[in-house]
Amino acid sequence: MPTAVTPVRQLDPHAVTKLTEAAQELLSAFGGDPRSSALIRQLPGTAATLSAGIRHVCRPVDTSAGLYVVRGIPVDDETIGPTPDHWSTAGHSGAVHDVALLLLATVMGTPIAWEGQQDGRFVHNIVPSPGHEEEQTGASSTVLLSPHTEDAFHPGRAHLLILGCMRNHDAVATTAASVRQVELPSADVELLSRPALPILPDDAYAEAQAYAGTPPPVPTLWGSPDGLTLRFDPAYTPLGEATEEHRAAYDRLAEELSRVSVAVSLEPGDVLVVDNDLVVHGRVPFKARYDGTDRWLKRASVRVPGRRTRPASEANEHGYGQSALEAHPS
Ligand SMILES: O=C(O)CCC(=O)C(=O)O
Numbered sequence: 001m002p003t004a005v006t007p008v009r010q011l012d013p014h015a016v017t018k019l020t021e022a023a024q025e026l027l028s029a030f031g032g033d034p035r036s037s038a039l040i041r042q043l044p045g046t047a048a049t050l051s052a053g054i055r056h057v058c059r060p061v062d063t064s065a066g067l068y069v070v071r072g073i074p075v076d077d078e079t080i081g082p083t084p085d086h087w088s089t090a091g092h093s094g095a096v097h098d099v100a101l102l103l104l105a106t107v108m109g110t111p112i113a114w115e116g117q118q119d120g121r122f123v124h125n126i127v128p129s130p131g132h133e134e135e136q137t138g139a140s141s142t143v144l145l146s147p148h149t150e151d152a153f154h155p156g157r158a159h160l161l162i163l164g165c166m167r168n169h170d171a172v173a174t175t176a177a178s179v180r181q182v183e184l185p186s187a188d189v190e191l192l193s194r195p196a197l198p199i200l201p202d203d204a205y206a207e208a209q210a211y212a213g214t215p216p217p218v219p220t221l222w223g224s225p226d227g228l229t230l231r232f233d234p235a236y237t238p239l240g241e242a243t244e245e246h247r248a249a250y251d252r253l254a255e256e257l258s259r260v261s262v263a264v265s266l267e268p269g270d271v272l273v274v275d276n277d278l279v280v281h282g283r284v285p286f287k288a289r290y291d292g293t294d295r296w297l298k299r300a301s302v303r304v305p306g307r308r309t310r311p312a313s314e315a316n317e318h319g320y321g322q323s324a325l326e327a328h329p330s
C-alpha cells in the first residue's frame with residue numbers, strides 16, 4: 001500500500017490559539033463536561049467567531065483523494081492522561097480536544113451522534129479494548145479493520161468523518177481509498193448501482209442488530225449530480241445472497257479500492273477529515289499494550305446540509321430503528 005500523499009492543511013499559530021482558547025472557554029463555562037447539552041447548543045455561536053483562516057482550512061475536500069489532514073493543534077501527552085482502555089471509561093480525558101473537534105465539525109456542518117453508540121456522545125473515543133481485539137469496530141486491534149463507509153447501514157450516516165489523533169506511538173495507519181480514483185468497467189458501475197444487497201448494522205450497534213424489519217437492499221455505487229459516490233461495507237454485506245455476476249463486480253470494486261488505498265499514519269494533533277461519500281477507511285492491525293500508552297483517536301461525524309451525494313430512495317429506509325441526533329438544527 002503506498003504511503004499517503006495526503007493533502008495537509010496547516011493551521012497558522014494564530015488560528016490554533018483562537019481555536020484552543022474558544023474550546024477551553026466553552027469547557028470552563030459548562031463545568032468541564034464536553035457532553036453538556038448546553039455546551040453543544042452553544043457550538044454554532046462560538047464557531048461563528050472563529051477566523052476566516054479556520055473556515056478556509058475546513059472547506060470541503062478538493063482533490064480526488066477525498067480527504068485531508070488539518071495540522072497544527074498541539075496535544076500535550078502528559079495533560080491528556082493515559083489512554084483509556086474502553087470508550088466508557090474515557091470520562092473527560094482530553095475534553096478540550098473534544099470541544100476543539102466539535103468546533104471544527106460545526107464549521108464544516110452539523111455534528112451528529114447516535115443514541116445506540118458510545119452512549120450518545122458527539123465525540124467518540126477510539127481505543128483498543130481488551131476482549132474486542134478481533135471485532136470489526138474501532139475497539140479492535142489485532143485484525144485488519146476492513147475498508148468501510150462509516151455507518152454504512154444507515155441513510156442518516158455522516159457526510160464527513162473526523163478523526164483527531166491524541167496518541168499514536170506506534171504510527172498505526174488508518175487506511176483510505178477513494179472511489180474517485182478507481183477504474184471500473186462501466187458495466188460494473190451500472191451493476192453495482194442497482195440495489196441488490198442490504199448493509200447490516202455493525203457490531204457497534206447491538207440494538208439495531210436486533211431490529212425486526214426487513215433489511216432493505218441498497219446500491220453500492222451512485223452517480224450523484226456531484227460525481228460518483230459509494231456506500232460500502234463488505235464485512236456487513238451478505239455477499240452470499242448475490243448473483244455470481246454481482247459478486248464478481250463487487251470483488252472487482254474491492255480490488256480497485258485496495259489498489260488505490262493509502263496509509264495515513266496520524267500524529268498527535270492531526271485531524272483527518274474523510275469524505276464518507278467518496279472514501280472508505282479502515283485500519284491496519286496492531287498489537288495493543290493496554291498500559292495507558294495505546295493509540296487513541298477522537299472521532300466526530302458531520303452532516304453537511306444541502307449535499308446531493310445520496311440517492312433519493314434512501315429517504316424510505318427504516319435505518320434499523322436508529323436515528324442520529326443533530327447537535328443543532330441544520
Ligand atoms: O482506527 C482508525 O484509524 C479508524 C477506525 C474507524 O474505522 C473509525 O473510527 O471509524
Ligand SMILES: [Fe+2]
Binds near residue numbers: 149281
Ligand atoms: Fe470507521
